[in-house]
Amino acid sequence: MQPFKPSFFLKNRHTQTLYSSLFRKHPKPLMEIETYPLEDGDFLECHWYNKPELSSNKPIIILFHGLAGSSKSPYIQGLMSEAKKNDLATVLMHFRGCSGKENRLPRSYHSGDSGDALSWINTVHTNYPNSKIFTVGYSLGGNMMLKLLGELGENSPITASVSVSAPLELDTCANAIDNGFSKFYQWHLLKSLKLSLKQKFEKHDMESLVTIKKGNIKDIKTFWEFDGAYTAPVHGFDSAQDYYTKCSSRQFLKDIRTPTLIIHSSDDPFMNKTIIPQPKELSKNVTLELSANGGHVGFIEGTFFNPEYWLEKRIISYISEYL
Numbered sequence: 001m002q003p004f005k006p007s008f009f010l011k012n013r014h015t016q017t018l019y020s021s022l023f024r025k026h027p028k029p030l031m032e033i034e035t036y037p038l039e040d041g042d043f044l045e046c047h048w049y050n051k052p053e054l055s056s057n058k059p060i061i062i063l064f065h066g067l068a069g070s071s072k073s074p075y076i077q078g079l080m081s082e083a084k085k086n087d088l089a090t091v092l093m094h095f096r097g098c099s100g101k102e103n104r105l106p107r108s109y110h111s112g113d114s115g116d117a118l119s120w121i122n123t124v125h126t127n128y129p130n131s132k133i134f135t136v137g138y139s140l141g142g143n144m145m146l147k148l149l150g151e152l153g154e155n156s157p158i159t160a161s162v163s164v165s166a167p168l169e170l171d172t173c174a175n176a177i178d179n180g181f182s183k184f185y186q187w188h189l190l191k192s193l194k195l196s197l198k199q200k201f202e203k204h205d206m207e208s209l210v211t212i213k214k215g216n217i218k219d220i221k222t223f224w225e226f227d228g229a230y231t232a233p234v235h236g237f238d239s240a241q242d243y244y245t246k247c248s249s250r251q252f253l254k255d256i257r258t259p260t261l262i263i264h265s266s267d268d269p270f271m272n273k274t275i276i277p278q279p280k281e282l283s284k285n286v287t288l289e290l291s292a293n294g295g296h297v298g299f300i301e302g303t304f305f306n307p308e309y310w311l312e313k314r315i316i317s318y319i320s321e322y323l
Contacts, residue, residue, distance in 0.1 A: 016295025064141030112247025150252025
């Protein structure tokens with residue numbers, strides 16, 4: 001497949017990043033919902049499209065969305081539709097609390113939260129023993145997935161994986177998104193996270209678990225502040241920096257033994273070029289496809305009024321190599 005090359009009018013990194021959310025009109029795939037119970041009493045909501053019979057050998061792609069993403073995200077619906085054209089099953093694993101239903105516990109999810117994903121992957125692998133399992137992770141979901149692949153090493157049940165626009169160094173990305181126009185993305189994402197946190201204060205004794213009072217949530221302006229006040233303490237990290245250091249996937253790339261494609265753009269407004277790994281940091285199983293343009297989970301070709309979604313075609317092309 002040809003490398004990504006946008007038209008002149010779609011080269012801008014913010015246009016690439018925002019176009020689908022603002023302009024893409026896509027019929028929502030009719031999904032089948034599976035509620036997956038977790039050992040700690042919480043649950044995940046997983047949305048299937050083109051779900052196979054248990055005895056089928058139809059390949060299954062497990063999707064991991066980005067921060068505050070869901071089955072409503074255009075990149076998820078687009079890939080599901082493209083996969084069905086190729087008779088592939090897809091299932092989106094919502095992170096805790098992201099499906100539109102609040103999760104039951106004070107904790108939620110984070111960029112290195114690989115335990116829930118591994119549990120779900122193993123369950124799908126057990127239930128569909130004749131099917132090859134693939135994974136695709138976007139942004140936060142891509143970072144989590146790459147970390148998991150490194151943790152699994154040789155013991156991965158996954159045939160091949162694709163990561164898109166992953167924030168490979170979390171502290172660097174938290175700094176980068178706090179500058180210039182990128183602050184808009186930070187504001188938008190934090191708006192959703194802060195609302196979810198306020199709702200948790202209604203049901204749990206949050207002040208005994210986190211370092212912020214409900215009335216001060218509105219004052220949070222950066223990811224450093226949010227992760228320091230909530231994400232780190234409620235998930236067992238010493239600080240935001242401790243969380244970022246332990247959960248950044250860049251350090252795990254050398255340990256990946258599953259064939260993995262990393263799709264990344266040099267102009268991603270959520271991060272900067274310093275997070276791009278050097279060849280010596282990648283295991284022989286990892287391929288980095290770096291584009292000059294593409295924004296954050298963009299990669300749209302064609303024209304402004306007649307766009308072509310290169311990203312989902314590239315993902316299916318890569319997965320098809322292992323069928």
